[in-house]
Amino acid sequence: MTAVSLNAAIGNAGLLLMLASTTFGAFATAFSIRARATRTLRQAPRYAWLALGGAVLATVMMQRALITRDFSLAYVQQVGSTTTPPLYNVAAMWSALEGSLLLWVLVLAGFTAAVAWRFRTRTDDVLVGWALVVMFVVSAFFAFITFGPASPFAAGPPVPVGFDGPGPNPLLQNHILVMFHPPILYLGFVGFTVPFAFAIAALITGRVGEGWLLETRRWALFSWAFLTIGIILGGWWAYEVLGWGGVWGWDPVENASLLPWLTGTAYIHSVLVQERRGMLRVWNISLLVATFALTILGTFITRSGIINSVHAFSAGDIEGYLLGFFAAVVIVSLALIGWRGDRLRSPGAIDSPVSREGAFLANNVVFTAFAFVVLLGTLFPLLVEALEDRQTVVGAPYFDTMSTPIGLTLLFLMGVAPVLPWRKASAELLRDRLFWPAWCGVGALAVAVLVGADGWAPLAAFGLAGFAGGAAMRQLVLATRRQGWRGLVGRANGGMVVHLGVILIAVGLVASNNYTQSANIPLTVGTVQSWNGHTFELESVALAEDDRASVVSAQVRLDGGRVYEPAITTYLQRGETIGTPSVRTGLTRDVYLTLDGSVRPTPGGDTATLRVFVKPMIVWLWIGSGLLAVGTLLAAFPGTNRRRPTDPTSAPVPIGERMGEGAGR
Amino acid sequence: MAGAGLNRRLKRWPAWALLVFVAAGLLAVGATRDTGPRTPGERVDDITRRVACPICDGESVYESRNNASESIRAEVRAQVAEAERSDDEIIEFIADRYGGQVLLVPRATGIEALAWAIPAAALVCALAGLTVAFRRWQAEAATARGATAADYTLVDAALAEDRRSADDPPDDASRRSGAARRSGDDAPPEGDQP
Structure with a gap:
């Protein structure tokens, strides 16, 4: 003892x-x-x-x-x-x-x-x-x-x-990502405490200018990146472990992690407006308070068991404390903002909606609306229960419907915003700068139509993704032509690399959500079944047992090549059974094999029923996340010897180079 | 410089009109083309995605693998095989049978309509708020006092420096002079300025 x-x-x-x-x-x-x-x-x-x-x-x-x-x-x-x-x-x-x-x-x-x-x-x-x-x-x-x-x-x-x-839980001892997803997600969640703390400190001291923003710029950036990567790793884990073939289910716990991400993303954009124009002070502080409060609220939602979720841990006795803390955070922050109201009033004005700051403002409105919709959908069952005393579920189709227009708007803004100058843009300037990005969008649309995509919303998404990608590439090309490799670093350029990552993720999500095909395929040893351009051949049904679990797996030869082993694992200690998918990953499509749990195959037998998903473009989610991480590092790169905003941007350019550049505009 | 001229000529309105035309055409072709009849399996998947498993925590019947979901799936499969009802009618049928809580999408009637109405109201409020904000900003800009002599000196100095270092298009230069009025924390965006 x-x-x-x-x-x-x-x-x-x-x-x-x-x-x-x-x-x-x-x-x-x-x-x-x-x-x-x-x-x-x-x-x-x-x-x-x-x-x-x-x-x-x-x-x-x-x-x-x-x-x-x-x-x-x-x-x-x-x-x-x-x-x-x-x-x-x-x-x-x-x-x-x-x-x-x-x-x-x-x-x-x-x-x-x-x-x-x-x-x-x-x-x-x-x-x-x-x-x-x-x-x-x-x-x-x-x-x-x-x-x-x-x-x-x-x-x-x-x-x-x-x-x-x-x-x-068996689901948590099945894949290596369990080692990384929670800690990285927590780095993101908890990291936002730092900018929040400085925001509160700025309110208390009355130094509500731009100083505290600059201090916490990288803290916010890295927290945002960790949160993003953590969420995506969660999706990856779900994809590799849960066996329903998806990465995101709009489950309350997933929503709880998305909420601070949405407000945090709004913040890292609108903070630029304050740094440059001294505007939106109350708004930025509110976004940080919202981000921090939403991490607490999310913990409350998912840990208190008030909303049913497959993710939720068993209810502890802490919901009262969490709710109290959430309330305290909100009340104290609002009181401080009210107290400092006079100092928070900003001097400037946004002259035109068609300007960089106008685009950031639009971005913020859309992200906030997105957060609001996700919060509403997540809490809606509580509302219905309180008013009508009956159970309801608000599920993925609702969120899919609502997020389609929001996502399309965001992609459009991603295309337009990077080319906009501060203050005001003329029609001539837009016509000039948006020309090639817009044709990139048309090109992406044409490719999508050629490979057989249909439906107006996915096609619009692909076109706008091409447009946004073109705008990001334009910025990077102009910057690298001018500054060489240094044109890839810094916030504006690194941010464009992040945009490219986000665009890849968006394309992967749209394609995999809209064009997944699935089928149940009964297999017998010795017979080759074909479906959707792939062939499946069952080689054997095997049983592996140790003192932890017993695993029934089917050896399936896919397209006459490698053998894949989807399995059903029974964990002896808990008596729980979970299916483990086996995935062939490819650049354009994944083939995702699971054993149909309702028809458990007999070990040593010669039949098994496969549930197969063919999901396009999934791998681009992970590639896009990698690019996003790289972009974040590039955005943070210049370090302490970063150019002072008042210094000239670069060394004088020799005449010849400058003329070459003129041709590119 | 011939390249620059060509580039400029290319970006005139005919090319933009062509772009709009091509994009609209592609979108129309892609959105309306017939991709063949949907297989019954796909219909079953689509329908079960919109129905909640009655005994789980928010999973759809499509995802869930327990017996209750299995029986709903079998029912949907049978309905689809009969090919008499539409997707929505099948979902209504299931909802009647199992009670309203199997619906994953809020209805458009009763209290559940709030799930649709509140976001719509929020959108209207946000747009109205933005309009008011821009109105106010414009009014402020209009009543603000004009530039002082010191401002003009500052702008002239900035412009002189500009002329030394760049052959900017006119709006870049004017933007820069505008930016220079707020001296101190300002620099052109890293990518947009030679």
């Missing part, structure tokens, strides 16, 4: 250390700022180190408890099993509520420490001080949740000798 008390005791001690240091840090820093006590203010980073130490300690002890299968802990009883392979045993930490909150706490402590480190030479600055206070308060809240009501180190009921737990 000594090991028992060790893991729980040290783990709890770590969480308590974090709770104490962040709570004390928040008070001490706030009082030092009020009392103008510079010496004590300089201590602020130390609380962040202590908190990080506590969080790391707790995480290490949780991992130790999982590795040593310390079944005295309720959490390990819930997700631990002697049969879980080491890799998935590590990931077991975030496979249920308490442990995933611990991961949240770890990431949050990491970000707090990173802020303290980044601004260590500026701890005298009250803006940094207040930002740290906000980080401490948020950390203290989550430390409190994990220390108290949702403790991963709570003792479980006594277990008999030789007890073995069920292990993580």
Whole structure:
């Protein structure tokens, strides 16, 4: 029993250390700022180190408890099993509520420490001080949740000798992406705490100018990238594991991660308007508050069980705390914005809707509308239940219908916005700059029609994607022609690389959503079946068993080439059965094989029923995500020696080159 | 410079008219062409995507693999095989049989119509808000006092520097001078300026 008390005791001690240091840090820093006590203010980073130490300690002890299968802990009883392979045993930490909150706490402590480190030479600055206070308060809240009501180190009921737990949910021990999707997603979710903290600090100090925006530019950018990649990895995981052949199901949990992404994306665009024109101050702060509040609300929605979802963890006792915290965030932020209303009034005006800032504004309206629709659809069952006391479901078809016009509008804006100048654009300028991008769009449309695409909405999407891609390429070509490889870095150019990634993702989504074909194909050993231009031949039905799971798999030769093995796995500890697809990935189409679960094949038998999906362009989702990640790095690249906005853009250009460039315009 | 002239001539309105014509033609061809009769399997898939599994947490019958979904799928398959009802009628039939909560798409009547009406109302509000905002900005710009002598000096200096470094099209130059009025934090966008 000594090991028992060790893991729980040290783990709890770590969480308590974090709770104490962040709570004390928040008070001490706030009082030092009020009392103008510079010496004590300089201590602020130390609380962040202590908190990080506590969080790391707790995480290490949780991992130790999982590795040593310390079944005295309720959490390990819930997700631990002697049969879980080491890799998935590590990931077991975030496979249920308490442990995933611990991961949240770890990431949050990491970000707090990173802020303290980044601004260590500026701890005298009250803006940094207040930002740290906000980080401490948020950390203290989550430390409190994990220390108290949702403790991963709570003792479980006594277990008999030789007890073995069920292990993580089978779906979470089936694919390597389980290692990466949650941590990366959390980096995105939690990362937005940093710009939020600075926004609140700006409101408190009254320094609501552009300074805090510039400080947090890269924090917001990287958080956005992590959130994006995390969401896409989730889609990839769903595709490879869940066996229904899709990447996105508009499930409440998925929506909960999409909501902050939408407002965050709006923010990283509208922030440019404020940096350049000093406008939209209230709007930007509101977007950050919304992004942060929506991560909390999303956690509440998905962790409280108020909305049914296949993703939802079993309900804990934390919904009250989360809802209270959400309310506190919203109320405090709104009060601060109201209090600083006079300073937030911006001097400028947007002269024309047809301008760069006009396009950013339109982008923001569309993204906010998108977020609103997703939120409405997600919460709608609650509304119906409250008013009419009956159950309803709002599912994928609703969101698909609503997101079609929104997505098309966004693609159109992606095409037009990059060529627009600030202030005002003339018709002549548009005619000149949009010419080749528009023909790119026509080219994409022609290709789509040639390869057999139909339906007005997908075709419009392909055409607009080509248009947007042309506009992004135009910017990159002009910039690289002028500056060489440096034309790929910087926010405007890196942003265009991100746009190209997003366009690939959009094309992949549109194509795979609209042109997937599927069929149930009964197979017999020795007979070749053909469907949709592919041939399928069943070689055998095999059974593999170990003490963790029993796997029935069908060996299917696809197109006379490689053998694929879709399987049905039964996890013995939990008694759950899940299907595991087997996918042939190609540049233009994936062939996605699953075993039809309703007709489970007999091992050693000679028949099996395949469910086959042919899905076009799926691989471009992953390629586009890679491009998006690269683009984000390029956008952040220039580092501290970035050109000052007032400096000339580049060295003088020799006459000959400039003439060559004139020809390109 | 011949290339530049050609480029400029190319971008006149006939080419744009051609572009619109070609795009509209392609869209019309693609949107209306007959892709052959839909297979019964595809119809079953389409219909089951719009029906929720009655005992799961928000999954559609299409995705779900349990017995309840299996029986709905069998029912849909039978209805499709009969080929008497349309997709919508089959869904109504299923909804009547299993109760309204199997519908994945809110209806357009009763309280569920709010799911459609609220976004529409929000769209109208957003557009109205934008219109008001632009009106106000324009009014502000109109009543703002004119440029001072200092402003003109600033603009002239910026223009002089401009002339040294570029052969910009006219609107680029005027834009730059406009930008220079707000001195300090301003620079042309990285990609749009030679």
